[in-house]
Amino acid sequence: MVSGLINANPVVYEKKERRVRSALDYVDEYAVEPIDQQEVFDILSSSLILMPFILSCIKFEVPLSPCFDPEHPYSLEELKVITEDAIEVNDECSYVRVTFTPTVEHCSMATVIGLCLRVKLMRSLPSRYKVDIRVAPGTHATEAAVNKQLNDKERVAAALENPNLVDMVDECLAPTYG
Amino acid sequence: MEFFDDGDYELREIQKLEGHTDRVWCLSWNPKTGINGVPPIIASCSGDKTIRIWEQSGPSQSWRCKAVLEETHARTVRSCAWSLCGKFLATGSFDATTAIWENVGGDYECVSTLEGHENEVKSVSWNECGNMLATCSRDKSVWIWEVLPGNEFECVTVLQGHTQDVKMVQWHPRMDIVFSCSYDNTIKVWWSEDAESENWECCQTIGESNNGHSSTVWALSFNVEGDKMVSCSDDLTLKIWEANTLRMESGDGYAPWSHICTLSGYHDRTIFSVHWSREGIIASGAADDAIRLFVESKDDSIDGPSYKMLLKKEKAHDMDVNSVQWNPVDHHLLASGSDDGTIKIWELAS
Numbered sequence: 001m002v003s004g005l006i007n008a009n010p011v012v013y014e015k016k017e018r019r020v021r022s023a024l025d026y027v028d029e030y031a032v033e034p035i036d037q038q039e040v041f042d043i044l045s046s047s048l049i050l051m052p053f054i055l056s057c058i059k060f061e062v063p064l065s066p067c068f069d070p071e072h073p074y075s076l077e078e079l080k081v082i083t084e085d086a087i088e089v090n091d092e093c094s095y096v097r098v099t100f101t102p103t104v105e106h107c108s109m110a111t112v113i114g115l116c117l118r119v120k121l122m123r124s125l126p127s128r129y130k131v132d133i134r135v136a137p138g139t140h141a142t143e144a145a146v147n148k149q150l151n152d153k154e155r156v157a158a159a160l161e162n163p164n165l166v167d168m169v170d171e172c173l174a175p176t177y178g
Numbered sequence: 179m180e181f182f183d184d185g186d187y188e189l190r191e192i193q194k195l196e197g198h199t200d201r202v203w204c205l206s207w208n209p210k211t212g213i214n215g216v217p218p219i220i221a222s223c224s225g226d227k228t229i230r231i232w233e234q235s236g237p238s239q240s241w242r243c244k245a246v247l248e249e250t251h252a253r254t255v256r257s258c259a260w261s262l263c264g265k266f267l268a269t270g271s272f273d274a275t276t277a278i279w280e281n282v283g284g285d286y287e288c289v290s291t292l293e294g295h296e297n298e299v300k301s302v303s304w305n306e307c308g309n310m311l312a313t314c315s316r317d318k319s320v321w322i323w324e325v326l327p328g329n330e331f332e333c334v335t336v337l338q339g340h341t342q343d344v345k346m347v348q349w350h351p352r353m354d355i356v357f358s359c360s361y362d363n364t365i366k367v368w369w370s371e372d373a374e375s376e377n378w379e380c381c382q383t384i385g386e387s388n389n390g391h392s393s394t395v396w397a398l399s400f401n402v403e404g405d406k407m408v409s410c411s412d413d414l415t416l417k418i419w420e421a422n423t424l425r426m427e428s429g430d431g432y433a434p435w436s437h438i439c440t441l442s443g444y445h446d447r448t449i450f451s452v453h454w455s456r457e458g459i460i461a462s463g464a465a466d467d468a469i470r471l472f473v474e475s476k477d478d479s480i481d482g483p484s485y486k487m488l489l490k491k492e493k494a495h496d497m498d499v500n501s502v503q504w505n506p507v508d509h510h511l512l513a514s515g516s517d518d519g520t521i522k523i524w525e526l527a528s
Contacts, residue, residue: 127496127497127517128497130447148361148394152361152394152412153465154300154345155343155361157201157225157254157272158254161253161254161272
């Protein structure tokens with residue numbers, strides 16, 4: 001089988017300079033520190049999407065681009081799938097909304113990327129958090145269907161009992177732990 | 179029908195039942211318990227692949243787990259339902275099977291396993307007589323099984339029509355009519371005009387174009403008379419439906435269901451569960467961790483009955499409320515199951 005990529009030559013963006021958290025003169029170490037936009041962004045931005053890319057190559061038999069280096073997994077931030085502005089956090093209401101942008105309009109891996117984001121947040125945020133994950137409006141051909149699937153918890157639960165899918169999600173997320 | 183004053187009602191937590199190690203998806207009260215000196219029993223099923231049987235007993239009248247039914251389902255147990263005789267418990271699982279458990283002197287034995295669905299079974303329901311069982315699945319189909327002697331189950335028909343996974347099946351409380359609701363946003367009504375035949379067909383589809391829901395329909399429930407039905411959805415509304423069931427019971431053919439009102443503006447996240455008590459109180463459980471109770475309002479408009487919220491229990495659980503069930507005997511007792519892995523028993527007090 002010829003392997004290739006659905007988006008063989010993605011535009012790769014520079015990583016943004018990190019804001020340095022302001023050091024306070026007096027730090028109350030017992031104070032509850034609320035979760036903010038930057039924290040959620042940090043959780044998600046390093047997630048890798050090499051695996052979905054490779055899988056989509058195999059599935060769609062797209063010719064391999066000579067420029068693509070499979071040794072170098074691009075992060076969601078570098079591909080601008082996730083930007084800090086697209087994350088809405090309300091710590092008081094325990095609410096996070098992530099709007100992500102698939103790299104191409106017909107990206108068949110949008111649901112897998114969304115599932116990875118959901119799993120990553122499920123494992124990283126306190127369980128009180130409500131998480132909504134959406135495709136940025138106008139960036140995907142089957143936007144409504146992808147959104148509905150990603151936010152149906154019964155479908156997500158069933159998907160996460162599928163060992164192949166869990167392996168794939170774990171592989172996408174593995175380099176982000178530790 | 180009893181009307182409720184605007185007095186102060188309170189949902190008082192009696193006990194929190196802990197034991198499941200994953201989310202609790204569904205609850206079912208055993209209808210033959212809690213009367214004639216038989217202690218009340220409730221079954222719960224969970225993402226931890228087990229079913230637990232809880233009983234209220236002992237001098238303290240506290241709830242305890244009497245049995246854990248495990249090693250039968252290989253995946254999440256999504257749905258559980260007692261037969262009306264209280265002897266059999268049906269459980270549907272993401273492993274694509276439905277198990278039938280029989281209570282033999284306090285022990286629960288798996289007496290039958292129903293196979294046929296292609297993938298996740300999402301809901302199971304017994305008919306009033308207990309001689310038929312309905313199941314539904316992500317494979318978009320609804321199966322009707324006939325109960326034969328010797329714990330044998332035979333598939334009578336496979337109902338195709340939904341275009342997406344079927345979230346719940348429910349029998350009408352008085353007639354052999356099956357209702358199914360789906361990820362395709364519709365409710366379908368299935369009926370066999372000739373009771374002896376197996377010619378089941380879809381006689382009504384309630385969709386957005388006829389005042390139905392605009393997103394996944396998660397559950398539905400009937401009032402005690404069976405002439406009204408309530409449905410709940412991912413579109414954040416509850417809808418009340420009505421049909422002339424008396425005409426239908428007298429053999430005058432199918433009576434269609436029509437929309438009588440929509441309760442919107444109460445929930446701000448998906449409503450997963452709805453249950454109508456024998457006293458006329460509608461309970462709803464949602465992804466906003468709250469339980470709400472609704473009753474028919476006294477100030478009927480000319481347009482027909484209207485409904486109002488009796489109370490809202492915020493933070494009923496730490497996470498999503500997946501199931502709310504009124505006790506069929508003690509009408510003020512409500513049970514709820516949640517993503518937080520616990521079950522709570524509540525008493526409605528005024």
